[in-house]
């Protein structure tokens with residue numbers, strides 16, 4: 418059995434999802450010869466630390482009941498810098514202006530030779546080159562499937578599963594909030610404002626939905642795809658972006674009468690990175706409804722390979738993190 422010591426930095430929806438799947442999949446992981454021992458958990462104010470393994474069920478209950486993970490005052494960054502462990506699961510909030518605390522955490526992890534698995538797209542969309550260089554200098558593994566499409570496997574699909582193929586284009590729906598709003602506008606012949614309000618009520622949209630509906634969140638994911646799959650050194654300034662705020666129910670109805678739906682499509686290839694609402698034939702694989710994500714990877718040997726799945730959710734996103742953790746240590 419290989420024991421891998423882990424910190425979980427950020428204990429919101431995704432961090433808690435990771436804790437839950439590590440508890441639920443303990444036996445499954447042991448059958449793979451892997452024992453992930455969480456030695457530290459941090460939220461924004463507190464930490465729980467135990468070099469023999471933190472009791473994850475107790476930490477989950479405490480977070481639920483008291484809003485904190487523990488009573489220690491160490492910050493996530495201090496944990497990364499001072500506690501000896503193998504892998505940092507970085508699940509703090511996304512900041513696409515500076516890269517935020519996530520960027521500092523990842524750079525510190527690499528400086529100390531730790532591996533990093535993350536769902537936090539901010540640092541990758543802002544400082545991809547710097548992070549790759551730091552990971553390489555630290556001799557660290559760096560995996561980030563969860564940053565693009567949550568549970569939907571697209572980065573590892575394009576990089577690993579389809580190895581041997583040249584990828585010529587990736588296009589898809591990478592924002593569940595926009596997909597939900599457009600789907601419901603079409604179903605109800607309702608306005609953008611009405612369906613945004615519904616999405617907010619149901620928790621599919623943030624109180625400030627700007628990043629989602631203006632296409633900025635999709636643009637960040639395309640930047641990660643461009644850099645990871647196409648070997649570019651792109652930033653969000655290289656993406657042409659338009660969002661969904663000006664789409665009307667009348668436009669959706671016209672499209673529907675001609676056999677189309679309107680979707681916010683992100684597309685990346687060697688020559689362009691683009692986010693825009695597009696007409697998609699109603700029976701096309703990209704025409705998925707509700708809050709689903711979808712990605713179609715165009716390859717030279719296999720033609721198009723399309724995957725669809727949940728782009729968000731606590732355990733769903735944790736599944737991508739767990740899969741990255743397994744892929745680092747299984748061999």
Ligand SMILES: NC(=O)c1ccc[n+]([C@@H]2O[C@H](COP(=O)([O-])OP(=O)(O)OC[C@H]3O[C@@H](n4cnc5c(N)ncnc54)[C@H](OP(=O)(O)O)[C@@H]3O)[C@@H](O)[C@H]2O)c1
Nearest residue numbers: 427428429430431460461493508509510511536537729730
């Ligand atoms: N939710 C999803 O479905 C999803 C899907 C894909 C990717 N992501 C990305 O995954 C990341 C986590 O998302 P989430 O939904 O779990 O966010 P969240 O619910 O807002 O949780 C963020 C967590 O980070 C903690 N935190 C904030 N500042 C910190 C600091 N300086 N040090 C340590 N912890 C800190 C927060 O502490 P408190 O609890 O004390 O506030 C909270 O526990 C984000 O980058 C998000 O964009 C999320």
